[in-house]
Amino acid sequence: MIRFSALMRLILLAALTASGCGGVEHPGEQSSAARSGTKLGDFTGSGPGTLIDAYTWPDIDGRLRDVTSLAARITYTSTSGINESYPKVTGSVFVPKGNPPEAGWPLIAFGHPPTGIRPECAPSSSPTLLDSVTTVAALVSAGFVVTVSDYQGLGRSEIYHPYLDSTTVGYDLIDSVRAARRLVPNTSDRWVALGASQGGQAAWAANEMVENAGGTLHLLGTVSVAPIADVNGFADAAAAGALTKDQQLALQAYLASLKAEYSDFDLDPFRRGIVQEKWDVLSACAGPAAEERLKVADQITADDLRPSNPEAVDTLRGFLEKTTLPQGPTTAPMLVIYGGQDPLMPAEWTDRALLRACKMGDVIQIQLQPERRGPDIDLPAVMGWINARFNGDPAPNDCAAFMAAHVSPGDGG
16 A cells, blocks of 8 residues: 655645645644643534544644644544444544634645554554654644544454445545534634545545535535545456556455455455465554565565456456445535556546546546656645635636547547
8 A cells, every 4th residue: 555655745845835724823832731631522412523532642743743732632423334333433633823713723634545454553543643744734834723534443443444435434534524623613614625545535535425414514625636536447457467566455455344344255266375375464554564564565476366257356346336436426626636657546547537527517626647656746736726715716627628538529428
């Protein structure tokens, strides 16, 4: 899985030079309560977004401590995309220093890149948010309250993480915003979702679902950088033995999640060789096993994750179709940035997702960077786009030109 730490750090310069939406006018010192692990928040109510626990975070990385008036770990009720349950999900919330704007702090839900599928893979378990600290600090410095969901199953051992399930991570972002507003009462109901890779998938999915999720939140837009969107290609690539190393690791994580979701799911048609032998090692994200994982990954062959027969390919494709994006039209404008040399999500896969979304009537600014991979995508326009949404500016829409360039005259448009 791609960490995208280098990619998202590129937001920093833009964030610090942007006008922001509230600014940081009164630096001051972080309060003593925010350094002591104090419990705080509004724990009343019920349903998705209910705050279950919230404690200040004394040992957060200094880059966040220096720019926040409050850093907190939270547990909140979210919504499963798999069934009708309402699992407890962990995450974190960060509040700028100074006074909020008159309308309240604008809010960004940050969707983190893939970190793993086990409970210990949660960003809130790490003072550096598992390498997302610079991005989050930049957003806080620009005047935003930032909420970072760990996603279901990361941070809590009683439930599993449904990796690649777009509906679940989309709800996790939406419900993290509700929980953050219970923690920080002077927060606006206006928000933007921003994420990379799996986080880009989460932001896109949240945009599709927010209208039906109920409540009074006002989503202004979403930014998806190298999003995991059209995942149907994994089935054919696996069958053809054409998976890249990044895709092999992603598919292994997805299969492990399916097994956790469906106890009777038979893994044997989908794994063999070093993958079967080192299955648990390949799911590790911490400790000695995580170091071994990198070595094992280099030993995976094309046959190790090749479905054993056409029926297995169809089974895999059927599961993937349930989570591939888009699932429906979005509510707010999108900015989608992706690279032409991405080792996890090939540009043609993202093109397919964008084409379907444009046909649904979505408003999308589309930026393809043909020579870029995932981790080296250039992001100077992100903060300007986000600020424009909070300022109420019209959102650019590239869909007409994109469809004209990608739809052949004989396919019915």
